[in-house]
Amino acid sequence: MKKISLLLIFTLLSLMAGAQEALWNHSDITSPEIHANGSVTFRLVAPEAQKVELTGDFLPPQRVMTPKGEQLSAGVVAMTRQEGGLWEYTTDPLASELYGYSFTVDGLRVTDPNNVYLNRDIASLTNIFIIPGRKPDDKGALYSVQEVPHGAVTRCWYPSPTLKSERRLSVYTPAGYADSEQEYPVLYLLHGMGGDEEAWLSLGRAAQILDNLIAQGKARPMIVVMTNGNAALQAAPGETAQGLYKPTTNLPRTMEGSFESAFEDVINYIDSHYRTRAEKSGRAIAGLSMGGFHALHISRYYEEMFDYVGLFSAAIRPERAVNSPVYEDFEWSLKRQKQNGLRLYWIACGTEDFLWEHNKNFRQLLDEMAFPYTFRQSDGGHTWRNWRIYLSEFVPQLF
Amino acid sequence: MKKISLLLIFTLLSLMAGAQEALWNHSDITSPEIHANGSVTFRLVAPEAQKVELTGDFLPPQRVMTPKGEQLSAGVVAMTRQEGGLWEYTTDPLASELYGYSFTVDGLRVTDPNNVYLNRDIASLTNIFIIPGRKPDDKGALYSVQEVPHGAVTRCWYPSPTLKSERRLSVYTPAGYADSEQEYPVLYLLHGMGGDEEAWLSLGRAAQILDNLIAQGKARPMIVVMTNGNAALQAAPGETAQGLYKPTTNLPRTMEGSFESAFEDVINYIDSHYRTRAEKSGRAIAGLSMGGFHALHISRYYEEMFDYVGLFSAAIRPERAVNSPVYEDFEWSLKRQKQNGLRLYWIACGTEDFLWEHNKNFRQLLDEMAFPYTFRQSDGGHTWRNWRIYLSEFVPQLF
Numbered sequence: 004m005k006k007i008s009l010l011l012i013f014t015l016l017s018l019m020a021g022a023q024e025a026l027w028n029h030s031d032i033t034s035p036e037i038h039a040n041g042s043v044t045f046r047l048v049a050p051e052a053q054k055v056e057l058t059g060d061f062l063p064p065q066r067v068m069t070p071k072g073e074q075l076s077a078g079v080v081a082m083t084r085q086e087g088g089l090w091e092y093t094t095d096p097l098a099s100e101l102y103g104y105s106f107t108v109d110g111l112r113v114t115d116p117n118n119v120y121l122n123r124d125i126a127s128l129t130n131i132f133i134i135p136g137r138k139p140d141d142k143g144a145l146y147s148v149q150e151v152p153h154g155a156v157t158r159c160w161y162p163s164p165t166l167k168s169e170r171r172l173s174v175y176t177p178a179g180y181a182d183s184e185q186e187y188p189v190l191y192l193l194h195g196m197g198g199d200e201e202a203w204l205s206l207g208r209a210a211q212i213l214d215n216l217i218a219q220g221k222a223r224p225m226i227v228v229m230t231n232g233n234a235a236l237q238a239a240p241g242e243t244a245q246g247l248y249k250p251t252t253n254l255p256r257t258m259e260g261s262f263e264s265a266f267e268d269v270i271n272y273i274d275s276h277y278r279t280r281a282e283k284s285g286r287a288i289a290g291l292s293m294g295g296f297h298a299l300h301i302s303r304y305y306e307e308m309f310d311y312v313g314l315f316s317a318a319i320r321p322e323r324a325v326n327s328p329v330y331e332d333f334e335w336s337l338k339r340q341k342q343n344g345l346r347l348y349w350i351a352c353g354t355e356d357f358l359w360e361h362n363k364n365f366r367q368l369l370d371e372m373a374f375p376y377t378f379r380q381s382d383g384g385h386t387w388r389n390w391r392i393y394l395s396e397f398v399p400q401l402f
Numbered sequence: 403m404k405k406i407s408l409l410l411i412f413t414l415l416s417l418m419a420g421a422q423e424a425l426w427n428h429s430d431i432t433s434p435e436i437h438a439n440g441s442v443t444f445r446l447v448a449p450e451a452q453k454v455e456l457t458g459d460f461l462p463p464q465r466v467m468t469p470k471g472e473q474l475s476a477g478v479v480a481m482t483r484q485e486g487g488l489w490e491y492t493t494d495p496l497a498s499e500l501y502g503y504s505f506t507v508d509g510l511r512v513t514d515p516n517n518v519y520l521n522r523d524i525a526s527l528t529n530i531f532i533i534p535g536r537k538p539d540d541k542g543a544l545y546s547v548q549e550v551p552h553g554a555v556t557r558c559w560y561p562s563p564t565l566k567s568e569r570r571l572s573v574y575t576p577a578g579y580a581d582s583e584q585e586y587p588v589l590y591l592l593h594g595m596g597g598d599e600e601a602w603l604s605l606g607r608a609a610q611i612l613d614n615l616i617a618q619g620k621a622r623p624m625i626v627v628m629t630n631g632n633a634a635l636q637a638a639p640g641e642t643a644q645g646l647y648k649p650t651t652n653l654p655r656t657m658e659g660s661f662e663s664a665f666e667d668v669i670n671y672i673d674s675h676y677r678t679r680a681e682k683s684g685r686a687i688a689g690l691s692m693g694g695f696h697a698l699h700i701s702r703y704y705e706e707m708f709d710y711v712g713l714f715s716a717a718i719r720p721e722r723a724v725n726s727p728v729y730e731d732f733e734w735s736l737k738r739q740k741q742n743g744l745r746l747y748w749i750a751c752g753t754e755d756f757l758w759e760h761n762k763n764f765r766q767l768l769d770e771m772a773f774p775y776t777f778r779q780s781d782g783g784h785t786w787r788n789w790r791i792y793l794s795e796f797v798p799q800l801f
Contacts, residue, residue: 033648047510048510049508049509049510050509051452051508051509051510052508052510053450108507108510108512109448109450109451109508110448110449110450111446111447111448111450111451111507111512111515112515113507113510113512113513113515114512114513114527116510116511116512116527117525117648118646118648119522119525119526119527119639119648119649120640120646121520121527123518126516126518127518128513128515128518128520131646132646133645133646135645147643147645148637148640148641148642148643148645149643150643152559152568153558153559153568153570155556155557155558155559156556156557156558157554157555157556157557158554158555158556159552159554159555159580160551160552160554160577169551169552171552178559181558181675238547240518241519241547242547243547244546244547244548244549246532246534246546246547247517247519247530247531247532249432249516249517249518250518276580
């Protein structure tokens with residue numbers, strides 16, 4: 004669109020009772036359009052573009068060579084120019100899932116101006132859409148808001164005397180919590196490196212997965228606590244006094260014992276501010292990648308705290324020698340964990356995951372110790388698609 | 403960037419322990435970069451672009467002709483091409499504020515891929531940044547997260563027997579709420595047409611404004627309740643079983659009495675689930691545009707409910723004849739409101755607002771009735787910039 008027409012549209016809209024901002028982006032097209040058969044049409048108006056491409060995790064992935072060997076990468080496809088500078092692409096029917104995509108216009112990666120639904124993963128924004136599916140346990144159905152009783156999600160702050168800091172966390176309380184006197188079990192759900200206390204809610208669809216599994220009677224009503232796993236930060240980007248900074252994975256104090264050794268502060272806050280079943284059989288801890296690492300070490304370190312442990316694509320050991328009591332006595336504390344007894348030690352990893360070998364070695368160690376665990380092997384790699392699946396399989400096994 | 407280099411970057415990042423998604427957008431540049439003197443540099447890498455423009459509400463606005471006369475529109479300026487396809491623009495020093503902007507690349511409006519901070523206003527996403535300022539009452543400082551005690555924000559669902567629906571709302575509870583036995587006054591804060599229960603939190607920075615004013619001792623600790631003002635909807639886009647649809651201002655059931663006549667359901671839920679001062683002197687209601695209209699009519703309709711009323715750029719009367727008891731007896735009920743007594747009736751409007759005349763006529767009516775009110779005239783028009791200012795001036799006058 005030319006500047007003059009944009010301005011005219013701004014102006015006309017600003018005359019309508021509902022137009023509340025001068026910075027408006029108007030378009031009558033629909034993108035993405037999800038068809039009844041599960042195929043999807045993407046549209047972008049870009050009359051002056053020479054080439055428009057679609058990148059998406061629903062397209063056939065590409066194998067590319069890297070210094071570390073062949074790796075999978077998101078698929079890319081050319082969009083077709085129609086009349087009036089409209090670019091289009093329609094997929095084959097897609098399976099029920101949550102997908103991500105972006106456009107590349109003459110080499111510039113852009114989001115879809117007609118789709119306000121984005122996920123932020125560290126420093127990158129990606130448009131999302133959901134193929135809803137027909138059955139309640141189709142993945143897209145599980146990740147969507149359904150006509151079921153909804154839990155509440157609170158973002159609040161807790162004091163961490165150990166870290167000498169006020170810190171933000173997200174708490175899901177199940178439907179009915181506010182109107183009951185009951186005590187609820189708690190799942191502590193931890194994010195990966197570069198993530199924060201928002202990650203499981205946005206990228207992981209944790210509230211929708213819990214609402215739907217509880218409504219289906221497949222999971223027990225539970226509280227889910229999502230913390231910020233970087234001990235140097237107080238909160239997600241933009242939610243701290245650091246201001247609106249660019250998120251990064253180059254984080255200090257993420258896998259050196261600080262977060263793990265301060266985890267008691269989280270549990271104390273939750274047990275004193277929520278109606279919890281404050282006992283080992285009422286607590287689970289799970290996490291992805293760095294969060295799986297945290298779950299592994301926290302559950303060892305606080306040896307009488309958790310009856311349920313979930314490691315999703317977990318990192319296993321600190322990459323370098325770290326001087327922290329948390330990582331001492333690795334095998335000995337696992338033996339004690341085994342002796343103390345626990346109800347579920349659930350390890351999940353995809354065959355394409357770059358942490359596959361680490362997890363394989365860890366399982367070998369557990370086998371040698373006769374440490375009881377369940378292994379869930381999946382396709383795919385180190386992706387939120389897998390972590391949503393793992394969460395929806397882990398949660399029904401709890402409490 | 404060319405496809406191959408993007409793919410390589412995807413792949414290299416996916417080898418790092420922290421890289422959690424294949425859809426990655428990597429760039430080493432910083433945009434926006436806020437300099438010490440308050441000037442701001444915007445950057446975009448677009449080697450193949452012929453023309454890149456910056457649109458922003460900090461640039462000199464343009465006057466454009468429309469069928470309804472001359473109107474203000476956001477300013478636009480050309481960015482300058484540097485070495486390597488980097489486009490740049492640096493502003494003059496800007497006053498402390500929250501600003502919005504977007505880029506236009508060869509006619510295509512895009513968001514800034516290096517800035518993950520966006521506000522959604524109905525169906526449009528706009529990048530934001532904040533010039534923090536030096537003094538605590540600088541606007542940018544007031545809208546930023548500061549090192550002060552933070553309130554909690556909960557998204558929950560309440561039953562509306564009147565609307566025969568479960569509906570979502572947002573509740574801010576001030577710092578200290580969870581650790582006290584105290585009863586708190588409640589501000590009901592309503593959005594405009596096309597908005598929802600997220601609007602005052604994201605666009606309005608309500609949680610930051612409340613945190614900061616309370617910490618400075620300028621506002622009393624209070625609960626703030628943000629509802630969804632469209633009686634036909636249950637929740638914000640993407641938060642209902644309607645799925646991820648494109649938000650619109652073409653809404654049914656927004657200004658025809660349904661929301662107003664069902665407001666008691668909200669108050670009942672809040673008074674029964676939060677520790678409130680459940681009396682007239684402990685309740686305020688305010689809103690912007692359509693929400694100002696709602697605040698006006700709800701405070702008339704529930705005649706003994708609110709001691710404090712705030713109309714920000716309010717619509718005044720239904721646009722067409724509406725068959726609802728809510729809009730009957732307009733002047734008579736205002737007289738009764740006056741007789742019942744109230745502590746603050748605060749009307750704010752900008753001189754450029756398209757509802758200026760409506761507000762002027764309403765004030766004339768109030769003058770004729772000797773209805774006591776306070777009028778706050780501001781510069782500017784129907785914008786969130788004004789509504790943030792109005793909120794931060796209204797809240798210190800409450801309770």
